[in-house]
Structures are given as C-alpha cells and as structure tokens.
Amino acid sequence: MSLDHQNATVVFLSDPASYGLVGHVERIETHISIVFLVGPHAYKLKKALKLPYVDFSTAEIREEACRQELALNAKTAPRLYNGVRRITRAGDGRLEWDGSGELLDAVVEMARFGQEQLLDRMALSGGLTPQLMTATARMIAGFHQALAPIPTKDGAANIAGVLEINDAGFHTSGVFSASEVSALGKVFRTRLARHASLLDDRARAGKIRRCHGDLHLRNICLLDGHPVLFDCIEFNAQIATIDVLYDLAFLLMDLWHRGFADLANLTMNRYLDAANEEDGFCLLPFFMAVRAAVRAHVTATQAEEPGQDRPRLSAEARRYFDLALDLLREETPRLVAIGGLSGSGKSTVADHLAPRFGPPPGARIMESDRIRKAMHGVTAETHLPPASYRPEVSANVYEDMAQRSALILKQGGCVVADAVFDDPARRQGIEQAAGAPAGFCGIWLDAEPALLRQRVGARRDGASDADVEVLSRQLDRRPGDVGWHRVDASLPPDRLIAQILTLARG
Helix, strand or coil, X not given: CCHHHHHHHHHHHHCXXXXXCCCCCEEEECCCEEEEEECCEEEEEECCCEECCEECCCHHXXXXXHHHHHHHHCCXXXXXXXXXXXXXXXXXXXEEECCCCEEEEEEEEEECCCHHHEHHHHHHHCCCCHHHHHHHHHHHHHHHHHCCECXXXXXXXXXXXXXXXXXXXXXXXXCCXXXXXXXXXXXXXXXXXXXXXXXXXXXXXXXXXXXXXXXXXXXXXXXXXXXEECCCCCCCHHHHEEEHHHHHHHHHHXXXXXXXXXXXXXXXXXXXXXXXXXXXXXXXXXXXXXXXXXXXXXXXXXXXXCCCCHHHHHHHHHHHHHHHHHHCCCCCCCEEEEEXXXXXXHHHHHHHHHHHCCCCCCCEEEXXXXXXXXXXXXXXXXXXXXXXXXXXXXXXXXXXXXXXXXXXXXXXXXXXXXXXXXXXXXXXXXXXXXXXXXXXXXXXXXXXXXXXXXXXHCCCCCCCCCCHHHHHHHHHCCCCXXXXXXXXXXXXXXXHHHHHXXXXXX
C-alpha cells in the first residue's frame, strides 16, 4: 500500500464525523505511530514505513502488528485495550470501519485516559514521588518474574544484535557523523566483550524473556492509583526478547536523562529488593548506555521526517548520544558503610548518598532492615515480631549483606551498606567485603540521645522496626572508638551528605 493511501487513512481518522461525533480529534505522533484521541477512545495507527528495526510497509503487516499489540498488552493493561478495528474502502470509494472491501489500514482501539496520568507528564508536573516509583519498581519486578524464560545461552549475542540495529539506525539520518557513530560503536563493543561471560551466564539462568521492550515513563500510566505498563514492543520480537535488566534499564535511563537521579537510584534499588537480579547489577550502566543510544538514533530518524522540528529533535538526539558516552564512563569499585544507632539517619543518608556514588544509576544500597524483611518473605513496611531479631537471625542478615556487597564490588559496582554496625565483628565483616582498604570507607553517625529518641519516636512507616525501647538498649551498649569516620548526624542534610561524599571519595 502506498503512503498516499495512508494519507487518506489519516484524513479519515482526523475527522470527528468518522466516529459519529462533532468537535476536535486530538492527535499525538511518535516516530512509528499516530494516536487519535476522540471521545472515550484512542485509536493507534502504525505508520506505513520500513526501518532497520520495524516493517509496517503493507496494510496486512500493520493489521497483524495491531493484533500482536492487543495480545501482548492485554497481559499488563487489559482494561486499556478494546480490540482491533479495520479501515476498508467501500464500493463507492469512501473509507469505513470494518467493511468487506479492500483493507487500507488497521488501528488498535484503546480506552482513553487523561494524559496527565502518564508518568512522563507527571515528571513534568512534579508528580513523581518515591512512593510511586517504589510501587512502579515492584510492579515491574512482578511483571518480569511472571514471564516465561526463553531458553538460550546467547546473552552477549542478544545485545550484539541490539548494537547492530543501533548502527543501522544511526545511518538513517545525518545528525551524527560517521566518525562519531564508529567511535561510540567501538566503546560499546569493548564493553560488550568485557561483559560477555556474565551476559551468557544470565541467559543460561533464564534471565532473557519476551519483555516489554519499550519501558520508559511515557509507557506507564496510573489507573485507579496504580502504575500500569502498556504499549509494549509488538513489531519486533528480537528487540523485546531481552535480559530483564535491559528492560528495566530503559526506565532508569529515562529518569536519569530527565534529571531524576535520586528516583532512578531508588527505582533500581526497590526493583533489586524485589527481584533476584543482583548478579547483573554491574550491567546496568552499560544497559542504560545502550538504551540512550537507541533513543539517539530513533530521535535522529524522526528529525529527518517531513514536517518535523529538525533543530529541536536533532538537539534532543545529541543529548541522548552524549548521555550514552557519559554512561560508559568507569569508576573504581567502592563500599561506603553507614553505621550508627537507631534514629541517627542512616537510611536517609544512604538514600541521598547512593545516587551520587558510583556510575549511573548509582550505588546499590544494602540495608539491613530490608534484607531482614526479605529473608522473612514480607515487604519492607511489614512489622516483624521480636523473634525475627534474635542474635542468630541478625548474624545471618549481616553475613548476607557482606556476601552480596562483595559480589557487587567484585563485578565493578559500588555499594552503600546501611546498618547499626555497633558490633566490632560486624564492622570487620563489612570491611572485609570491600577486599582492600582503598575500596572501603566507614562512616559512623553521631547524635545526642535526646535527638535519637525524638527521631525514633516520630517515625511512621519505613523499613525499621526499632522503637524507643530498642534504642535504649543500643544506648546502654553503644560503642566507643569504632575506627570509622565520625560525622555529626545533626548537621543539615546538604552539609552532612557533602561531608560524607568528601570522605567516601577521598
């Protein structure tokens, strides 16, 4: 079918009379589709085009892609997807819905929702909160865990295929020079070679699945107050059949690109709290860089289309390209341990420190309270009984923290460990996890008992179960010289984090 025929389809879908309505039909355009918003519905049309990673060149191919989109997205957003509608030509030449004449196009009919419910719009309006991103991370972890593993041993080859698609995509536009594209490709392939063994190990372990494939803020919306995934990749199984952490990396990159480093780090940490994927933590900066490169070439391709704002899109593509290069920077593995009695602000410090420590999306936080809750199979907000704090249970918590920290450091990542650490053996255990003195920084948060009691008494929710009685026992046995850097926990947050960062990077 020619592009002229699709122009006729666009005219048909832009006319409110085609839906038996009057008024305005709102139109939203992406690089491969056009969405028409009318009344209570949205109609998604796939553009008649053929690119290295997508073929929508015929009406029949587009109709099948619509049916695939309906089937795949029904898993995560059944309330949004109503069905597939065919656009045909009647005997008198007019276009009509679901007729018996020649097929001109097909659209996916969806339930319309307020655009302000999209997470990318909420990012602009200040609506993204730690609570929302925690719920989103847990939702994505559950989605990934429910997917069937795809048997393969070719994890490195899977990503090599993405890099090949990127190379071809960059050559569909003139935004970037051949030398720039070649230089970026060399860095990617050097890093791929380094990660090849781990990627193949994860593939053999079942970490490659038919994922969402396009998991960024614009493809997550709020329905009844809950985050919901929609608009997954339906047109190219290779692009969507990926490591689950590569799927997550698109959201992390999107948050980082928009200036939400704290939320990117929080989302990563809450996802890893809920999913058994820590062995792949060191892959996240690389995966995020690949995702940034994908956005760079897709945006650059869109800039070449007629009627587009080429200067604006070219500049945006350039920002993604530069981000990809920045994400490929390397940093020395390092562990910062944050110790102190209950109420000293350890978790708050860890949350603020982690995004600023290590390569994006920042450091993995090993929080004793969350590890303990995970060992008991409950959420971090669930209160545990006193038996869950027996000495032998706590010993297991600290041992697990040290082992997991050592794994991440060995693979090149950075860790922030958050626990009381009032016992010398436990401090020694986390120091040994770093492997070398140069890779470790211990911080002890000092505060007056009155301030500690005030903070503990004012707690609401959170992962810690410690109350004033627990704090009193800690005060009775509080350590003297811990051998770590002592920092005044009563300092204003900005000064406190700045001081710790100086010590951690020293």
